[in-house]
Amino acid sequence: MAGTGIGIYLAHPRPGSFNHALAEAVADELRERGCRVTVYDLYAEGFDPLLPADGTGTVEAAPEAGDGLVRHHRREVARHDALVFVHPNWWGMPPAVLTGWVQRVLAPGVAYKLGTADGEPAGLLKARRALVLNTSDTPAEREEHEFGDPLQRVWAACVLPYVGVDEVRRQVFRTVTDSSAGQRETWLRQARQAAAELDDGTG
Secondary structure (H helix, E strand, O other), X not given: OOOOEEEEEEOOOOOOOHHHHHHHHHHXXXXXXXXXXXXXEHHHHOOOOOOOHHHOOOOOOOOOOOOHHHHHHHHHHHHOOEEEEEEEOEOOXXXXXXXXXXXXXXXXXXXXXXXXXXXXXXXXXXOOEEEEEEEEOOOHHHHHHHHOXXXXXXXXXXXXXXXXXXXXXXXXXXXXXXXXXXXXXXXXXXXXXXXXXXXXXXX
C-alpha cells in the first residue's frame, strides 16, 4: 500500500552476497509499489551487538542507550508499519550482529512491556507484519526433521510475537552454495512476490 513504511534489516558480512541481492530485490519491489523503504545493512553500519550490563533487565524500561546507533535503531523500528529480516542460517541462528540487534533494540519500554517477569508481554511496536527471508545450505527435510527448524521458532514463536508482530511470514532459499544463476533469479522473483504479499497483506 502506498505510503507504508517498511524497514529491511540485512545481516550478511560479505558485500555482493545473495542475501544482499535478496534485500535489494525486496526493496525495489516495495519502492515500486509506493512504500517508504529503509534498508539497514547492520554489518556495513558497524552495529555493535554486545549487550551492556545495564541492558539485561526485562521488566523495567531499558535505560537510554549510550550507543548512538542503538538509539537511532530504537527510534526507527518504532515507526515502521512492517519489518523484513534477511539473513543466512548460521548454526540454526541469525548472525551475531542481528541477534545483538534484537537484544539491544527490541528492549523493554521500546518494543514490549512486562508487568512482572513471568507475565505476558504487551507488544509496543507499530508493525504488525513481518517477512523473514533466510538462505541455507541445509536441505529442508534435514532442517525440519533433524534440527526442528530453529529459525522458525526464533522468529515466529520467540521474538516477533513478543513485540506485537501478529503475522510472521518466512521463506527459505536452499541450498545456496551449489545453486545456479538461473535458480537464484527464480529465488529473487519469489522474494519480490513475498514482498508484494507483505505489502498487500495477502498470502
